Amino acid sequence: MSGTSSSLRSRFKWFFLIIIIGLLSAFAAVKWYQKQQPDIQVLTSDGVLQHIQHLNNLETVxxxxxxxxxxxxxxxxxxxxxxxxxxxxxxxxxxxxxxNLSKLTPENVSVSKDGKAIHIKLPPVEILSSSLDKTEIYDIQTGLFGLMDIDPQLLSLAQTAARRKIIQTACQSGILELANGNAQKQIESLFTLTQAQITVESAPVPKCA
Known part of the structure; x- marks a missing residue:
């Protein structure tokens, strides 16, 4: 009698083990299937605008x-x-x-009804910032026999002139044209994972200050 009871317990354990294995296999199969399904993305004009404006300023060159x-x-x-x-x-x-992406408005962004096409009209590129890393004295004359103290305003005037000159040099070297081309490429790259067709329209390059 004890042998029969032991046999039943053994069969019950195997039956219970088979059920657990079956459930785990089913769970793994569902997870695998979910991974194979592409994420569903719903694109809207507001969503695209917020995604771009999150960058604030886009420094392209x-x-x-x-x-x-x-x-x-x-x-x-x-x-x-x-x-x-x-x-x-x-x-x-x-x-x-x-x-300056804060200048981007809802009128600059349009998304097709099926979400498969995005058209973005960019604001004009501009000089975002200019700064001096260092200013060194190469030569200086301080009055007769060089006996006078250097006027601090002399350096201040030089720095003001230098900032103006580096901007002028950058403009003459085509900084805005280069920034315009880079901006279009970088905005396009933001949406490469959406599988949508992206059209980025650049504004005319403004006159450089």
Missing amino acids: AFHIDTVVTSTREGSWNRLWQDQQKGLFVASGRVVAGL
Whole structure:
């Protein structure tokens, strides 16, 4: 009798084990099937706009420029103009251009009804920032016999002139044209995973300041 009871328990254990294995196999099969199914993405104009504006400023090109500037402080008549100061400065700076994406509006973005086509009209590219990394004195004259202290305003005037000059140099080198082309490519790359057809329309390149 005990042998029969032991046999029943053994069969029950095997039956229970088979059920567990079956359930685990079914669960694994469902998970595998879910992984094979592509994610369903619903694209809307508002969603595309928010996705782009999240970047705030899109810096698409940066120029590093070295320039030489002069700065002069005129002498005063009561010192017979012998207190005139003149300096020659070497400045290194950086000019960044790209898109201010806060200027993108809902009218700039359109999505087809089936969500398979996106058209984006970009705002004009612009100079986003300019900065001086360093300004060094190359040569300076501080009045008769060089006995006068350097006027701090001399350096300030040189830095102002240097910022203006590095922007001018960047403009002459085509920074906005390069930024425009890069902006179009970078915006297109944002939506490569959507499998939608992307059309990015660049605005005319504005006059560089």
